[in-house]
Amino acid sequence: MAELREAVLVDFVRTPFARASKKKPGFFADVRSDDLAIIAIQALMKRTKVDPALVEDIIIGTPTQLGEQAQAARGITLSSGFPYEVPGLTVDRACGSSLAGAQIGIMAIQTGAADVIIAGGIESLSHFPNPVITPDTDLLELAREFSARGNPNPKMAARIDESTMMGMGITAESVADMLDISREEMDQWALRSNLRAAAAQKDGKLKHEIVPVEVKLPDGTVATVDYDQDVRPDSTIEKIRTLPPVYKPDGKVNAASSSKESDGASMAMFMSKEKARELGLKPMVTARSVAVAGCDPAIMGYSAYLASKKALERTGLSASDIDLWETNEAFAVVPLALIKEFGVDPERMNVNGGACCIGHAVGASGIRMLGTLAHEMNRRGSRYGVASICGGMGQGTAVVAEREEYWDGRSAFLEPLESAKP
Numbered sequence: 001m002a003e004l005r006e007a008v009l010v011d012f013v014r015t016p017f018a019r020a021s022k023k024k025p026g027f028f029a030d031v032r033s034d035d036l037a038i039i040a041i042q043a044l045m046k047r048t049k050v051d052p053a054l055v056e057d058i059i060i061g062t063p064t065q066l067g068e069q070a071q072a073a074r075g076i077t078l079s080s081g082f083p084y085e086v087p088g089l090t091v092d093r094a095c096g097s098s099l100a101g102a103q104i105g106i107m108a109i110q111t112g113a114a115d116v117i118i119a120g121g122i123e124s125l126s127h128f129p130n131p132v133i134t135p136d137t138d139l140l141e142l143a144r145e146f147s148a149r150g151n152p153n154p155k156m157a158a159r160i161d162e163s164t165m166m167g168m169g170i171t172a173e174s175v176a177d178m179l180d181i182s183r184e185e186m187d188q189w190a191l192r193s194n195l196r197a198a199a200a201q202k203d204g205k206l207k208h209e210i211v212p213v214e215v216k217l218p219d220g221t222v223a224t225v226d227y228d229q230d231v232r233p234d235s236t237i238e239k240i241r242t243l244p245p246v247y248k249p250d251g252k253v254n255a256a257s258s259s260k261e262s263d264g265a266s267m268a269m270f271m272s273k274e275k276a277r278e279l280g281l282k283p284m285v286t287a288r289s290v291a292v293a294g295c296d297p298a299i300m301g302y303s304a305y306l307a308s309k310k311a312l313e314r315t316g317l318s319a320s321d322i323d324l325w326e327t328n329e330a331f332a333v334v335p336l337a338l339i340k341e342f343g344v345d346p347e348r349m350n351v352n353g354g355a356c357c358i359g360h361a362v363g364a365s366g367i368r369m370l371g372t373l374a375h376e377m378n379r380r381g382s383r384y385g386v387a388s389i390c391g392g393m394g395q396g397t398a399v400v401a402e403r404e405e406y407w408d409g410r411s412a413f414l415e416p417l418e419s420a421k422p
Contacts, residue, residue, distance in 0.1 A: 004110045005109060005274070006286055007270055008273050008284070008285065008287070009283060009286075009374055009401070010048060010282075011269045012044075012367070012372075013043045013211050014267070014367075015028075015213055016226060017358055018126075018225070018359070019359070020261040022129070026126065026263060027215050028126065028213075032068045032124070033069055034068045034122060036124075036263070040120065041058075041076065041118065043267075044118065044267045044269055045080075047412045050281075052082045054275075055082060055116050055118055057087055057118075058087070058088045059088070059102075059118070059119045060072045060090050060119075060121060060122060060363075061091045061098030061099070061121035061364075064123065064128045064363065066128060067127065067128070069123075072090045073090040076122075093391055094393060095389055096389045096397030097121055097362070098119065098120055098364055098367040099369060100366065101119040101366075102268060102366070102370060103399065116275060118268070119268055121366060122264075123264065124361075125261040125262060125362065160393075168392065170298075171301060172247070172301055173252060174299050175301045175337055176253070181340065185336055187254070188237065189332040190235075190332050190357075193350065194231060194232045194256075194353065194357040198353070201231060205376075205379070207226075207416070209371065209372065210226050212419040213419070214419055228359060229262075231353065231357045231358065259328070259354075259355035260358075261359070261360065262360055266367040266368045268367050276409075277407055282410060282412075284377070286403075288315050288401060289315045290398070290400075291314060292397050293398075294306075297393045300390055300391070300392060300393065300394045301333055301390045303391065304327050304337070304338065305338050308388045311386065311388075311400045312400060319343060322348070323348065323377070324348055324377055325338065325385065326385065327390075328355050351376060352376060366389045369389055370399055370401070373385045374403075378411075381403070385402075386400050
């Protein structure tokens with residue numbers, strides 16, 4: 001059997017993440033999610049200057065494969081101008097869909113099945129909102145409303161509390177109870193997330209990551225947006241402490257410590273080391289291991305820890321070897337779980353904020369974890385990083401990355417991103 005090759009991430013681009021709300025529409029409320037993907041993937045191609053014919057597969061993650069998001073990968077591939085010969089694969093692993101797509105691409109490169117892969121993800125929660133279960137939710141009515149999007153087999157009810165299939169907030173409460181994580185800890189993390197994200201925006205840390213997008217806003221004005229819409233620089237712990245629990249009358253999880261529903265797209269390009277060197281591209285990071293892990297859906301958020309643990313074990317690294325961590329804040333309890341279980345220094349976790357304020361564009365979030373991590377590793381000169389994400393019904397996904405001393409070449413990921421129109 002041939003020795004495994006090394007797969008590298010050479011560039012990462014995403015759109016801003018916009019608020020998804022019927023009451024207060026965000027700046028992508030009237031934009032198709034596949035159009036956001038086209039913007040991101042074209043920006044990626046323009047910056048890397050890679051011949052589209054060299055791309056051997058385009059893998060798009062989204063758990064909501066309806067309407068504009070049905071057969072997303074092939075449609076985006078054709079709409080973005082790639083040759084007919086470039087295929088597309090649409091992946092669903094709940095919130096980890098795009099990171100699972102990256103894993104597929106990484107493994108294809110490692111085994112010699114491909115040299116160049118694009119992996120990304122999309123989501124419009126404005127168009128396909130997630131069900132939210134609160135104490136007063138009529139589950140029968142909710143089931144009727146969302147029956148067109150899925151029809152879970154009733155046999156699952158013999159093993160799984162039906163509320164855990166859609167009520168992610170209930171599972172966050174369970175993880176908090178299991179690990180004895182207090183409401184105050186989650187409130188403080190929500191504040192930290194907002195302030196870190198606001199500082200990252202102000203300091204221009206995301207300018208090489210976010211492609212500016214020109215949109216018509218709900219009020220009819222045209223604007224170019226280059227920032228994540230739900231970040232609240234005016235957040236205070238006093239305000240957060242006044243928020244009522246969302247999912248249980250006596251619960252710990254509130255709106256601030258929950259991820260914000262968002263619209264957005266993320267795209268990353270992976271190559272074999274040999275191909276990147278041949279094309280004169282200096283990588284961001286090298287993928288060292290990938291892992292997925294399952295857990296009881298009732299403690300869904302814990303799956304990010306389990307996947308990270310498995311990915312680390314495959315490298316022989318320990319948590320103390322990791323310089324930076326990026327995990328999706330589906331709820332504030334998720335990074336707090338990793339901090340508690342691994343003994344992670346909080347100053348190394350989600351250093352530019354997380355989904356509690358940046359937002360959770362479900363299909364796009366996994367790749368955002370890895371891409372944001374890779375950018376920050378290069379800013380800091382960090383060696384090792386872990387990107388992870390939990391997923392609905394208890395599925396975690398993780399990647400361990402290493403920034404090496406690469407050859408002299410063009411660092412495409414440090415070049416400016418130009419505004420794009422949908």
